[in-house]
Amino acid sequence: MSFKLLSTKEAIESRRSIRAFKPDTISDEIIMELLESARLAPSGCNSQPWRFKIVKDTEIKAKLQNIAFNQKFVSQAPVVLVVCADIQGYLDGRTSGIQDLGKVGVFNESICEILHKATKKKSQIAIETLRQSVAFNVAIAIEHIVLRALDFGLGTCWVRLMNEKEIRTLFGWNDNTYPVALIPIGYPKENPSSRKRKPIKDFILD
Template identity: 30%
Template sequence: MNTTEQSLSVRQAIEKRHSIRTYKQEPIPQQDLNKIFELVRLSPSAWNLQPWRFHVVTDNDLKEKLEEAAYGQKQVTSAPAVVVVTSDMEDVLANIADTVHPGLSPERKEEEVANLSGFFNGMTVEDRAQWGLTQTNIAFGFLMLAVQGYGYSSNPMLGFDQEKVRELLNLPGHVKFAGILPIGKADSEGYPHHRFDLEKIATFH
């Protein structure tokens, strides 16, 4: 199946997306995972720092341990793939030159690296980690739309023991969690949308 040709429009992906908790037991082809993350990596971030990191879990034993860390929520093992979305600002700072646009002159690149390093080194590890998390949440939204656009379903999760997940994935203590996203072909229907009216959420000045 050529998923690229059959992908949904942005509007269709938004309208069709529901949180799904039961999935068909069909592996997601690596090609489809690659296509999804090729789109997600285009997510915007301030200063192009791209602090998001995606840990894609397909191993059944590890998914069982993740389910336990997620307080027994069965969608973790029902889904053929589970994405743990994290933010790592310390890795960003260690490789800050990689975020600077290659089209800049060497002098301009040096200036950018110095400015960014000075700004973030003036913050605590915790403060810059929280800053990075706000950027990673943007990519989390892009991820859900990319998943839906390629014909898969998902369910964003924040209910899990972060320290257990950190240990399972061998992540350093400074890494922040944006959430967990089980993905796969839906084997159940989500609840109908129940959202506030436009007048409740949008004020036009």
């Protein structure tokens, strides 16, 4: 497997949302490399709540296109990752993560107790409310994927315009699994220019 490693700066500067893909297949080895980059992402108390459904089947991709309000590039990509947050996995992961961080001395006993209480409180929150707070952890893993994809000459696109309930129905998932985004992946058939960005000064608060 040959590829060109980019610097972090190069990857950030060259990343584009790709919505036109070549039909070329992507090897399982490369897909696993992308998921490995996600596996190494940071998360709150090392909860690691991300879950991935790898979709290559043409019929399933067509259904995902429909669920994504007929965005045609979704079905045209050789691979679509359905990236989800595992709500219970997040809560369980926080508990074990707090214990691990306490053992290695990152947190003292009082901070561990505060975090344990916060996790217990979170577990009593309705899933619908908890989903959004879990999703930001998953977003970090997604960004790892889209940047790592550039090393293999691949293009990606974050797709949030979708019907989450229909995705759960399609795959038979319960409410504990929260679809965060669809990530179509493939070799780009377009080379879009960088979109206009605001200057840094606009983002700095007084």
